[in-house]
Amino acid sequence: MAQIEIKNVAKRFGTYQALHDINLTIQDQEFMVLLGASGCGKTTLLRIIAGLETATTGEVSIGGRRVDHLAPKDRGIAMVFQNYAVFPHLTVFENIGFGLRMQKLPNDEVKDRVERTAELMHIEQLLKRYSGELSGGQRQRVAVARALAMEPDVILMDEPLSNLDALLRMEMRAELKGVLATSNTTAIYVTHDQVEAMSMADRISVMHQGEIVQAASPIEVYRNPAAEFVAGFIGNPPMNFLPAAPAGDGKWTVAGQVMDGPRSGKPLKFAIRPEDMRPADEGLTATAKVVEPLGAHLLITCEVQGSMFRAVLDSDMSVNPGDQLTLAPQPDRMRWFDPDTTLAVA
Amino acid sequence: MTAVTTDAVTTDTRRAGRWVYGSAVVLLCAWVIVPLYFLLINTLSAPDTVNSFPKPFIPEFDLGSLTFFANFAGMLTALKNSILVAGLTMIMSIVIGAPAGYALSRFDFRGKELFRLLILLTRAFPLPLLALPLAVMFIQTGLDDTVFGLALVHTTLAIPFAVLITFALFSGIPLELEEAAWTLGCTRLTAFSKVVLPLILPGITASAIFAFVISWNEVFAAAVLTIENRTLTAFLLQNLDTSPLHLKFAGGFILVVPALIFIFAVRKYLFAMWGIANR
Numbered sequence: 013m014a015q016i017e018i019k020n021v022a023k024r025f026g027t028y029q030a031l032h033d034i035n036l037t038i039q040d041q042e043f044m045v046l047l048g049a050s051g052c053g054k055t056t057l058l059r060i061i062a063g064l065e066t067a068t069t070g071e072v073s074i075g076g077r078r079v080d081h082l083a084p085k086d087r088g089i090a091m092v093f094q095n096y097a098v099f100p101h102l103t104v105f106e107n108i109g110f111g112l113r114m115q116k117l118p119n120d121e122v123k124d125r126v127e128r129t130a131e132l133m134h135i136e137q138l139l140k141r142y143s144g145e146l147s148g149g150q151r152q153r154v155a156v157a158r159a160l161a162m163e164p165d166v167i168l169m170d171e172p173l174s175n176l177d178a179l180l181r182m183e184m185r186a187e188l189k190g191v192l193a194t195s196n197t198t199a200i201y202v203t204h205d206q207v208e209a210m211s212m213a214d215r216i217s218v219m220h221q222g223e224i225v226q227a228a229s230p231i232e233v234y235r236n237p238a239a240e241f242v243a244g245f246i247g248n249p250p251m252n253f254l255p256a257a258p259a260g261d262g263k264w265t266v267a268g269q270v271m272d273g274p275r276s277g278k279p280l281k282f283a284i285r286p287e288d289m290r291p292a293d294e295g296l297t298a299t300a301k302v303v304e305p306l307g308a309h310l311l312i313t314c315e316v317q318g319s320m321f322r323a324v325l326d327s328d329m330s331v332n333p334g335d336q337l338t339l340a341p342q343p344d345r346m347r348w349f350d351p352d353t354t355l356a357v358a
Numbered sequence: 359m360t361a362v363t364t365d366a367v368t369t370d371t372r373r374a375g376r377w378v379y380g381s382a383v384v385l386l387c388a389w390v391i392v393p394l395y396f397l398l399i400n401t402l403s404a405p406d407t408v409n410s411f412p413k414p415f416i417p418e419f420d421l422g423s424l425t426f427f428a429n430f431a432g433m434l435t436a437l438k439n440s441i442l443v444a445g446l447t448m449i450m451s452i453v454i455g456a457p458a459g460y461a462l463s464r465f466d467f468r469g470k471e472l473f474r475l476l477i478l479l480t481r482a483f484p485l486p487l488l489a490l491p492l493a494v495m496f497i498q499t500g501l502d503d504t505v506f507g508l509a510l511v512h513t514t515l516a517i518p519f520a521v522l523i524t525f526a527l528f529s530g531i532p533l534e535l536e537e538a539a540w541t542l543g544c545t546r547l548t549a550f551s552k553v554v555l556p557l558i559l560p561g562i563t564a565s566a567i568f569a570f571v572i573s574w575n576e577v578f579a580a581a582v583l584t585i586e587n588r589t590l591t592a593f594l595l596q597n598l599d600t601s602p603l604h605l606k607f608a609g610g611f612i613l614v615v616p617a618l619i620f621i622f623a624v625r626k627y628l629f630a631m632w633g634i635a636n637r
Contacts, residue, residue: 091538095532101557
């Protein structure tokens with residue numbers, strides 16, 4: 013059992029507040045992704061859990077045991093680094109077996125576990141090589157194997173795929189997910205790549221400026237963003253926003269159209285995903301500016317009352333720049349945000 | 359037509375440039391190598407032909423001078439002292455300098471820049487200025503005329519280089535490697551000995567050899583601070599006016615050769631210290 017509990021963790025570097033009061037519980041065997049732009053504090057949070065960084069205030073527990081005063085080696089964790097950190101003076105075999113040797117396991121058990129994890133990561137033919145003789149993808153496999161061989165309660169990964177090329181990244185993504193699903197470890201995975209986050213995570217924590225804005229399942233984060241930042245960060249292209257003026261009793265005027273929305277007295281922001289609109293007789297009036305055929309879809313960048321607006325439509329539609337479109341948002345996919353707090357309003 | 363002329367001109371300039379470059383290289387090399395070559399020829403000449411002129415281009419390979427050198431009273435003791443002092447200097451400057459280099463590369467602390475500057479400043483005081491007070495202090499503490507006392511002085515001379523070379527070495531090892539070791543069950547100490555040390559060992563060796571050479575070549579402190587236990591440099595200096603010419607040549611040769619070989623062996627790391635990539 014390795015549930016991770018993070019209570020009121022904050023981190024300051026000099027005068028810079030890197031993390032504000034983080035509270036997060038990660039369930040046993042959960043795959044948690046920390047997602048955010050660079051500088052949002054996700055790596056700092058991971059390093060605090062690993063023990064490579066000390067929190068200024070707050071508590072970290074792993075499996076019900078306070079660990080904030082413990083050295084990394086005593087926390088029952090293993091980590092995969094962004095730049096692999098494969099030891100250049102050791103063979104792949106000794107790299108994978110490094111942690112086991114530190115635990116002073118007998119030789120045949122080390123050999124057994126190294127070979128087993130190497131097989132799992134498909135690098136059994138590389139065991140005698142040095143890291144200088146490996147490609148980036150192979151080094152990453154060694155780094156993951158080295159962490160898995162420890163059979164840790166928790167495996168921490170800091171952008172492990174970001175140095176690989178696009179094709180390899182996709183392949184490793186699926187493989188990593190498969191391997192971790194069978195390993196019974198709790199995983200925390202830091203990335204800035206939302207596709208990686210969506211495809212691998214059980215739950216995503218979206219981070220922004222040192223805070224967790226939303227922690228929920230990928231589909232929940234996508235469908236029901238808790239804040240404007242999440243709506244604008246997740247999804248490619250991201251959500252569209254338009255100002256909405258109250259028209260009384262749950263009615264709102266958005267770009268001249270009256271729509272049903274939450275009951276609230278003050279002006280809100282209306283939001284809709286580009287793919288959640290259909291051409292119709294009645295709806296938002298948009299002027300197409302740029303039309304990009306993407307094969308399966310048409311990505312249309314248009315203007316609605318002076319605001320930029322994107323729509324993804326079926327590719328058999330014929331749309332030219334300058335055309336007037338009438339787009340009807342799907343009622344159950346419309347979202348509303350409070351412009352002052354930037355939080356979602358139901 | 360025009361194109362052809364321009365081509366001809368550029369070829370000419372390029373050829374001239376190559377000539378200047380070539381002659382500069384030859385001149386600089388000659389500046390260093392010719393005296394060394396004469397040293398070699400004279401050392402390998404019979405004692406009675408040392409003064410002859412012109413010199414043969416090929417050395418005679420007569421070991422008379424070297425044999426005489428080896429049999430000269432006190433010479434072998436001086437050689438032994440030199441090796442002892444240089445060895446001690448080597449060990450002490452690494453033991454003290456490497457941790458300082460590690461601290462400089464891995465930790466941020468107040469006054470780090472000042473510390474780096476101060477390390478270099480230790481070389482700003484001319485040794486003659488320090489020699490007299492040092493000699494007095496050494497006599498008071500009983501360190502005068504001992505191998506250890508001289509090694510202490512040489513260590514202060516070698517430490518700035520040891521710190522700067524090891525600083526460059528440690529900075530070349532990504533912190534991630536150490537962090538990976540910590541997460542895999544290492545303490546700071548075991549991570550250092552199992553990961554960092556094997557990676558920088560060649561560089562540390564180079565830095566040690568450099569300290570050895572600094573001590574090996576040092577003559578002033580050695581001459582002032584020792585009387586009975588002279589090192590080779592001090593001993594040769596002492597006998598400069600009384601010893602025969604072939605002895606000086608042999609002594610010079612014995613002094614120069616190890617220094618040259620060692621510096622040649624560690625040149626890569628010296629360039630690293632000065633921030634020049636050696637490709």
